[in-house]
Amino acid sequence: MRSNELQRIELKEYETRRFPKTEISEELGLKIWQSYGKQISIDEPSFKNGREWDLTANGWAGHIPLTPELEIALLPKVDIKNLFGMLEYAYRLKSFKFLDGLTDCDSLKDFYETLANFLALRVLDRGRKGFFRxxxxxxxxxxxxxxxxxxxxxxxxxxxxxxxxxxxxxxSDVEDNQILVWTLQRILKSGACTERSLPQVRRAYQSLRGLTTPVPCDPQDCVSRLYSRLNEDYQPMHALCRFFLEQSGPSHRVGGRTMIPFLVEMAKLYELFVAEWLKANTPPDFVVEPHDEVVIGPGGRIRFNIDLVVYERGSQKALFVLDTKYKAPDHPGNDDISQVVTYATTKDCDEAVLIYPKPLNMDVMIGKIRVRSLAFSLDGHLEVAGRRFLEDLFSGVER
Incomplete structure (x- = not known):
């Protein structure tokens, strides 16, 4: 790439862009392949591609500060406002009123920075009252x-x-505060914040750094925590921390600094969004269980982790086994069908459903199991799409 100016490569989800051989050095191509081969498919110049570089984003969205002169923006196919809506549900942020105005952001990087600023302001506010001890x-x-x-x-x-x-x-050197200070440290190293939010993030980090040890934390440390009247305001902060920790890529050196990319795996986000939307909107006579594990066979050596199971609350009977697929094929694949039928068999369930972002119109009987494909669309209004999906799911079920 040309030096002395910041270059920005934009890659849209699952679309291939071609770059002249002179635009990307072999050293840079090797770095992309070694560090981000999971997020970006890269083919070096050859006779197959006209002696140019081919780069394809593999279902991820976010921001990668690759060198001091180059950053890569991975753009989702989903409309940016709908992406925010997915994140709100997936990370249970929707109930927190401080998210008003996030839809004014026009990029995922702006969204990341705005959330970082919200977290920092909340930490500073809690610091003025005194951190939890x-x-x-x-x-x-x-x-x-x-x-x-x-x-x-x-x-x-x-x-x-x-x-x-x-x-x-x-x-005050307790896990509640350790989660905050570790997350703020990761945000500072992300390279995604500008002077619009950096002063607040730095101040929030410093306010905790002298009182709390930045112990490495896992995203799961942020969920299923106990809160009381003394620390109930930590709940939204920990929800934000979970978001940042789950979207932090592996760190690497950029110039003289350690940088942490911001990366969202769209398939996982779609799965989490659908699960949380269903939990919030399914009628009260039914229970939605995400990641329902089934153990079978001698010694429990065979294990299945089912995306979603919908149970009838009273009888605890499994009514639906659901598997989310963030892809848009022309028709459901045999592997997808085999997988969801196996799941339904293990739960003695007659309804197996594959969920895609677009309608594929499959409805067949395999033995006694009805196998359908339903769409939870990410185009248009998410709430409207969700209600349509719920109506299709429960069609034919007496309620």
Whole structure:
């Protein structure tokens, strides 16, 4: 690429772009292939492509700061407003009123930066009130007796004059705050924030850094947490942290800095969005169970993780087995059909449903199992598409 100016390559989902051989060096092509081969398919210049580079985005959206002179923007096929709507449901952000105005963003990078700014402002606001603290068990050698004194150890080592004590310390270095400071650190390294949000993110990070250890956290650390009146305002912050941690790619060096790309895997987002939308909108007589695991065979060696199962609340009977597929083929593939029929068999369920972003109009009987393809469209208004999908799903079911 030409130096001394920031170059931006835009790749739209599943579309191939061709670049002259002089635009991308072999060193840069190798870096894309080695670091982002999962997100970007790259074919080097050859007689097959007119001696040019072919780059294709593989179902991911986001931002990759590749070098100080080059960034790659992976653009989703989904309209940007609908992408925001998917993220709101998928990460349970919809109930948090601070998201008003996000639809004014015109790119995924703007959305990322706006959310980062929201998180930073919430952290700063909590810091003014005082960060959450709790009592944590400690065991240490200290110059005075505190809590329970280990007499046995003292007798065994009389030359060690410092008493070893077990006690509880009222501290802010707890997991609730560790999640926040770790996430803010990752955001600062992302390269996706500009001076519009960086000052707030830096201030929020520094406000916690002196009180809390930035321990590496997993996205699952942000969910199924217990909240009380003392830390209930942490719930939306942890929801945002989960979003940032799940969309952080592997770190790499850009110039003298460690950079963390922002990457959204669209297939996983679609699966999570459909699951959360159904949980929020399915009639109360039914229960939606995402990732329902089935263990069969001797020793439980055969395991299936089913995307979604809809149960009748009273009888606990499985009414539907659903599998989401973020792709747009001309017709459902044999592998998809075999998979969902197997899932339905393990749940003794008569209804197997494949969910695609566009209608494929399949409705067949395989033995006693009805196999359908239904569309949860990402075009147009998501709520309208969801209601249409729900109506199609329950057609023929007495409620």
């Amino acid at each position: 709790s009592y944590q068990p400690r065991r240490d050698k200290i110059p005075y007796v505190r809590g329970r004194f280990d007499v046995r150890r003292s007798c065994q080592k009389p030359w060690d004059v410092l008493p070893e004590c077990s006690y509880e310390e009222h501290t």
